Amino acid sequence: MTARIGVVTFPGSLDDRDTQRAIRLAGAEPVALWHKDKDLKQVDAVVLCGGFSYGDYLRAGAIARFSPVMEPLIEQAKSGLPVLGICNGFQILTEAHxxxxxxxxxxxxxxxxxxxxxxxxxADTSWTSDYASGQEIHIPLKNMDGRYVADERTLDMLEAEGRVAFRYVDFNPNGSLRDIAGVTNEAGNVVGLMPHPEHAVEPLIGSGRTDGLPFFTSILKKLVNV
Amino acid sequence: MARVVVDVMLKPEILDPQGQAVQRALPRLGFEGVSDVRQGKRFELEVDGPVDDAALARIHELAESFLANTVIENFTVKVEEEKAEAGE
Incomplete structure (x- = not known):
């Protein structure tokens, strides 16, 4: 038996199929979740994928955050369900606090x-354990609303607690404070980032490397206890 | 029916590149003397029934949880006077 990882499709999601494919390539079983689902079909983890849910109206992720599927997701994420938010998924996770x-x-x-x-x-989160701390990777980035902001106190706390999960190197593409590309919650089960690891899982496409695959092998190993 | 207006603005410390782009365009248009522009959002809510304290409290809650993201934005709620609707 392998791990079942849910991928939520909202109206306007773009990368749900790529994400499902990345999960499959890593050896796990992708489970399609719909924004109107009221339960998570007993998945072991969830990925909120990229796109423009609800057209990014109001603020990116602001309307998706109130979708029916988010209610059980928020509740279970708080008690340890691993959740990865990529791009629009990251925006949804910040909107959901x-x-x-x-x-x-x-x-x-x-x-x-x-x-x-x-x-x-x-490299200690549920989604990054197959990387080495300090490792540099190349991941495709594509967005309009990628500028990460938080007040100084929050930024200092994130740095002190090692919760800046990813940082942009050589070039800050969007004005994110302190070059932050992704963050994790305190427990390390909820991770969000703007770049798209699901587009870098096969040598033929994406960045021409497989630098994104460890996201999906990390979670698989955690879930099946390898 | 009454109108309640919710204005949402980025907090002062948050960079507003859209506002800056507008400000930078002003001299080209012949508008001098505007040193800063901040761009925000205005929501006009047409409310059924009386806008009493309870209704305002609900709208405040709506603004705080949905219309604004208080991590980055401030908001104000005000009731617009019903004025001259019968015509003057």
Whole structure:
């Protein structure tokens, strides 16, 4: 038996199929979840994928955060369910206050799409254990609202507690404070980042590397206790 | 029916690149003397029934939990006077 990992599709989600594929390539079983689902079909973990849920109206992630599926997700995430938010998924997790801070429009006001170098700052979360702390990876980044902000006190707390999970290296693509590309909650089960690891799981496509695959092998190992 | 207006603005310490872009365009348009522009959102809620304290409290809650993200934004709630609707 392998781990069952849910992937939520909201109206406007884009990367649900790629995410399911990445989960399958890692050896786990993807389970499609719908935004109107009132339960999580007993999955072992959930990925909130990229896209423009509800057209990013109001604020990116602000309307998706109140979808029926989010109610059990928020409750279970608080008691340890592993949840990964990628791009729009990260925005939804900050709107749901499962992760601190908020996402705003890129400081240069343009959509950005590039291969982005990142440093894995915390390799102890449920989603990063197959990386080494300090490892540098290349992951595709594509977004409009990628600027991570939080007040100084929150930023200092995140740094002190090792909760900055990923940092942009060489180039800050969106004006994120302290070059933050992704953060984790205190328990390490909820992780969010702007770049797209699900687009970097096969040598043929994405960044031409498989730097994103360890996200999905990390969670699989955690869930099946390898 | 009454109208309640919720104004949402980014907190002062949050960078507002859209507002800056607007501000930078002003001299080109011949508008001098505007040193800063901040861009926000305005929501006009048409409320059925009386806007009493209970209704205002609910709207306040709505603004705090949904219309604004208080991590980055401040908001104000005000009731718009019913004025001159019968025509003057």
């Amino acid at each position: 499962l992760l601190p801070g908020a996402m705003l429009g890129n400081d240069h006001l343009h959509f950005i799409c590039r291969d982005q170098k990142l440093r894995v700052e915390n």
